[in-house]
Amino acid sequence: MTAASTIVSSVSGRVVSVRGNDIDTDRIIPARFLRCVTFDGLGEHAFEDDRRGLKAKGQTHSFDEAKYQGASILFVNKNFGCGSSREHAPQALMRWGIQAVVGESFAEIFFGNCVSLGIPCVTVDEAAIAKLMAAAEANSTASWTLDLEAQKISGPVSETATMPEGPRSQFLSGKWNPMSELLSHLAEVDSVGAALPYVSGRW
Amino acid sequence: MARRVGFNPAFTGAIFYFDVPAMKQNLYNKVFDRHVVSRLSSGQYQVFIGLHLVHEVTSPQAFALIRERGLKVRFPNRTFATVDHIIPTDARERKRPLLDSLAEEMLQAIEKNTAEFGVNYFGTDSGRQGIVHVIGPELGLTQPGMTIACGDSHTSTHGAFGSLAFGIGTSQVADILATQTMSLGRLKVRKIQVNGRLGPGVYAKDVILAIIRKLGVNGGVGYAYEYTGDVISNFTMEERMTLCNMSIEGGARIGYVNPDETTFAYLKGRPHAPQGSDWDKAVEYWRSVASDSDATFDDVVTLDGSSLAPHVTWGITPGQSLPVDGAVPSVSSFQESEQQLIREALEYMDLKEGQKIEGVPVDVVFIGSCTNGRISDLEEAARVVKGMKVASGVKALVVPGSEQVEREAEAKGLPEVFRAAGFEWREPGCSMCLAMNPDKLKDRQISASTSNRNFKGRQGSPSGRTLLMSPVMAAAAAVTGKVADARKVFRLG
Numbered sequence: 001m002t003a004a005s006t007i008v009s010s011v012s013g014r015v016v017s018v019r020g021n022d023i024d025t026d027r028i029i030p031a032r033f034l035r036c037v038t039f040d041g042l043g044e045h046a047f048e049d050d051r052r053g054l055k056a057k058g059q060t061h062s063f064d065e066a067k068y069q070g071a072s073i074l075f076v077n078k079n080f081g082c083g084s085s086r087e088h089a090p091q092a093l094m095r096w097g098i099q100a101v102v103g104e105s106f107a108e109i110f111f112g113n114c115v116s117l118g119i120p121c122v123t124v125d126e127a128a129i130a131k132l133m134a135a136a137e138a139n140s141t142a143s144w145t146l147d148l149e150a151q152k153i154s155g156p157v158s159e160t161a162t163m164p165e166g167p168r169s170q171f172l173s174g175k176w177n178p179m180s181e182l183l184s185h186l187a188e189v190d191s192v193g194a195a196l197p198y199v200s201g202r203w
Numbered sequence: 204m205a206r207r208v209g210f211n212p213a214f215t216g217a218i219f220y221f222d223v224p225a226m227k228q229n230l231y232n233k234v235f236d237r238h239v240v241s242r243l244s245s246g247q248y249q250v251f252i253g254l255h256l257v258h259e260v261t262s263p264q265a266f267a268l269i270r271e272r273g274l275k276v277r278f279p280n281r282t283f284a285t286v287d288h289i290i291p292t293d294a295r296e297r298k299r300p301l302l303d304s305l306a307e308e309m310l311q312a313i314e315k316n317t318a319e320f321g322v323n324y325f326g327t328d329s330g331r332q333g334i335v336h337v338i339g340p341e342l343g344l345t346q347p348g349m350t351i352a353c354g355d356s357h358t359s360t361h362g363a364f365g366s367l368a369f370g371i372g373t374s375q376v377a378d379i380l381a382t383q384t385m386s387l388g389r390l391k392v393r394k395i396q397v398n399g400r401l402g403p404g405v406y407a408k409d410v411i412l413a414i415i416r417k418l419g420v421n422g423g424v425g426y427a428y429e430y431t432g433d434v435i436s437n438f439t440m441e442e443r444m445t446l447c448n449m450s451i452e453g454g455a456r457i458g459y460v461n462p463d464e465t466t467f468a469y470l471k472g473r474p475h476a477p478q479g480s481d482w483d484k485a486v487e488y489w490r491s492v493a494s495d496s497d498a499t500f501d502d503v504v505t506l507d508g509s510s511l512a513p514h515v516t517w518g519i520t521p522g523q524s525l526p527v528d529g530a531v532p533s534v535s536s537f538q539e540s541e542q543q544l545i546r547e548a549l550e551y552m553d554l555k556e557g558q559k560i561e562g563v564p565v566d567v568v569f570i571g572s573c574t575n576g577r578i579s580d581l582e583e584a585a586r587v588v589k590g591m592k593v594a595s596g597v598k599a600l601v602v603p604g605s606e607q608v609e610r611e612a613e614a615k616g617l618p619e620v621f622r623a624a625g626f627e628w629r630e631p632g633c634s635m636c637l638a639m640n641p642d643k644l645k646d647r648q649i650s651a652s653t654s655n656r657n658f659k660g661r662q663g664s665p666s667g668r669t670l671l672m673s674p675v676m677a678a679a680a681a682v683t684g685k686v687a688d689a690r691k692v693f694r695l696g
Contacts, residue, residue: 021544022420022520026658030665031637035289035305036264037312049665078540079421082454082520083658084637085356086261087372106455108424108456109356109370116374126540166388170245178386179378182249189277189384192240192251198346199253199281201479203484 007174008118011100012145013072015136023076024083025035025110029092031072031084042088043095063096067140073153080121081110089112100146102153102161104129115167118176120148122161122200129192130158131157148172214619229498231392231427233491234367238350240384247386251681254366255379257284257322259313260639261354265376266316278383279321283344286313286326287334288639289538290631292602296641297327306640318640333605333631336573340444341607343473346485347462348492352379357655359450359571362459363443364466365492367427369456390457391501393426397434399509403696404689406583407442408449408575408653408673410434412514412524414506415453418521423455426501429494434508440469441579448574449655452521461493479540515560515686516657516671517682523657527676527688531558551659552668553647560686565670567650568599568681569662571629572636575653575674576604578611584674585620587693591623594684600627601640602634603675626681638663651680 016190033045051061062068074093080103081089091112093101101114101121114121124132135156136142148171153161163171170176193199242248255278269276276282283318289306291297301307312478317324325331331338333501334359339345345361351368352358354376361368371385397410415422428450430443443460450458460466467486470476477485499514512526523545525532532558534545549556554563568586570576581601593599601621603609609631618628635642636654643663644650650662650669657669670686679689690696 002537010515012601019543020547021541024520024656024658025658026637026661031639032663034260034639035303035309037308038267049660052665077503079454081354082420083451083656085354085358085370087264087354087374090218090372102491105421105424107421107454109372112374113374116372164388166246170247170386173245173247175243177374178243178245178247178249179374181243182378182382182384182386185249185384186277186382187466188240188384189249189251192238193278193383196237196251196253197485197488198349199278201481203481203488 005118005174005177007177008120008171009149010145010147011073011120012143013099014141015071015075016068016071017075017133018062019077020172021078022082023080024082025086025089026083026103028081028089031177034086034088039088039095042092046092046096054075069095071086072097072099073144073146074098074101075118075129075136076101077079077129078104080106082107085109090117090119094119102132102146115170115176120146120163120171122146122151122153122163124153124159124161128159132159212417226495226497227499227501229392229429229494230459230492231367231390231429231457234348234350235389243386247388249384250387251384251525252259252351252352252379253281253335254344254351254382255282256339256351256353256358257282257376258288258335258353258355259286259309259366259685260288260440261373262307262376262512263312263316265373266320268377269381274381276320276322276380281383282380282567283323284313284317285324285335285338286310288633288637289641290327290632292632292634292642294630297630301694313468331605332605334576334633336448336571337576337604340364340440341473341605343470343476346476347466347489352385357448358574359456359458360444360448362447362450362457363440365459365462365489367457367459370451383572390427392429393423393502393504394431394500396432396503397430397508398432398505398507399434401434401508401511402683404675405511405514406673406675407438407445409511409514410490411446411449411509412516412671413511416524417450417506418453418504420452420520421454423450423453426455427457428453428455429500430458435460436463437441439579440465441577444577445574449521452655462489468525491545497521506526513676513689515676517552517554517560519524519551519657519659521657521671522547524671525560527686528560529560531556531560533557561688563670565597565651565680565685566648567644568597569635569650569652569654570600570674570677571602571604571634572654573604573633576602576608578608579613580674581617581655582615584678585617587675587689588624588678588682589620591624591682593681596682597684599634599681600629602629603631605631607679635662637661651677651686653677
């Protein structure tokens with residue numbers, strides 16, 4: 001967990017793709033790895049069961065391929081990160097090396113957890129992600145840049161990549177970790193609490 | 204026009220009175236507005252969280268963070284913790300230290316953190332331990348008009364009372380511990396109206412599986428779901444909890460039911476519910492947060508409850524379900540972009556296109572979880588299995604959702620009924636819903652489960668398989684050893 005926010009206006013690096021719709025957080029980090037009191041060491045277990053399952057069939061998950069080691073941008077399809085609210089999922093991806101995710105759509109809690117970690121999740125349409133994944137797989141050494149300011153993902157091909165205005169301005173202003181700002185309004189917090197009968201006990 | 208307490212979203216932290224039209228508001232926006240503290244520089248809202256529920260899995264890093272920053276828990280009296288995910292359900296395995304040293308470490312962490320920060324904690328044998336989404340309602344902590352957050356996606360359960368209840372990640376647990384607030388955007392609201400009357404053998408579980416099947420597992424992204432209609436009005440509170448619980452499986456972080464007489468009757472007399480002269484005032488307040496009769500919504504969807512059959516999932520997402528008398532769909536019946544997932548699901552589940560779901564053999568039956576581990580779920584299952592036997596070769600377990608559910612079940616003689624039928628009767632916890640404790644599927648075992656997720660590997664074996672269904676359908680699977688139509692097995696209706 002990062003305590004201090006910094007401006008996140010772009011992320012550059014190589015790309016790894018994980019194809020498939022509705023990839024849930026149990027698949028990103030299986031529940032048995034949640035038996036921990038810190039997030040340390042989660043990176044090596046990202047997609048653990050998918051990786052093992054493919055290995056058993058003589059196939060290789062992209063997270064296991066040598067050519068994708070060191071990638072920092074993840075390409076995905078629809079409804080990525082659905083299911084459990086476990087922050088362990090983006091923590092595992094982040095600790096594996098992922099700093100930005102580009103996909104067709106994201107589950108809401110996962111998206112919010114990524115915001116809290118300074119990992120932008122941007123949305124592209126179905127045709128665009130097909131082109132992006134094909135380009136990234138054709139050339140694993142290519143360098144890509146996600147520009148949050150211009151809302152664009154660029155590499156061998158370029159596509160528009162959008163994010164709702166609220167979280168986007170959190171990244172661009174360096175306020176994706178809101179705790180400091182939340183702490184600066186404690187007097188108002190107390191007055192809102194006092195006005196709620198169930199908090200004040202004054203029905 | 205009416206005078207209401209309100210908040211100026213443009214800014215000012217101050218609460219003031221202003222005139223607004225008395226009608227046309229839905230519950231979501233009324234409750235949201237009352238909890239806004241400030242507009243953050245990003246444009247997001249700082250929202251007051253009225254009830255913060257905490258469990259052992261998603262909180263240790265949050266407590267560590269606020270300790271590191273020298274912060275305190277801002278509203279310890281609005282923060283309640285328990286242990287549910289990692290706790291063994293076999294009574295002999297609950298002795299300390301737990302056999303699993305990692306689980307023991309997590310248990311010690313929640314005990315230490317709650318003691319250090321002055322947070323209410325319900326440990327095992329406190330009489331109040333249980334799945335966090337079972338104990339909140341039964342203790343009367345969950346009430347209409349609240350904002351409720353917990354580091355657990357099934358926090359949507361508490362929406363059954365007309366509260367805005369949603370899951371959060373660990374960073375937000377830390378935000379709420381330190382400030383009792385978090386940063387949020389405003390959702391759209393979709394009204395889901397379920398008309399008619401459910402047939403015999405059809406339950407809240409079937410309604411929510413049908414809704415997710417219709418709207419998709421990501422259909423609710425960006426929305427809060429308001430459930431309404433005759434079927435929902437006629438539901439008990441426990442049925443409403445089952446319904447709201449799985450909102451998140453449809454992509455909706457929040458699902459709620461407007462508070463009504465059923466809600467108030469459930470809450471009356473519970474330990475944390477308002478008492479004495481406060482009760483009538485509380486009921487008046489709770490009525491005021493319900494959606495106005497002419498409230499507006501961003502979307503409206505209607506379902507006919509009368510035509511619903513018991514549902515069973517066949518695939519690897521909660522949207523992949525079908526009526527129990529149906530057949531596994533063909534790949535070609537889906538849009539091209541979905542076909543790969545359907546093929547993957549068929550292969551993982553080892554099912555064939557066109558195969559009847561009825562008759563698929565099961566190895567394990569799990570009755571429990573925050574979806575279906577409440578007293579009415581267990582009573583209904585016990586009622587149908589009474590005098591019958593679990594099929595040979597099937598391992599069947601019943602896990603009460605809380606120590607209170609366990610006590611009520613014991614008082615009604617349910618453990619004896621289940622044991623006589625060949626079920627194991629366990630201690631309370633999340634158990635085989637996500638298998639963070641010793642309750643796990645082995646290898647390719649297939650489970651008939653009353654839980655909420657049929658994801659790959661969800662029940663503890665990386666290749667294990669899950670069929671989601673209602674408690675009575677799970678009971679039918681237990682006694683027949685396969686997926687069966689509970690209406691026929693138990694001659695319902």
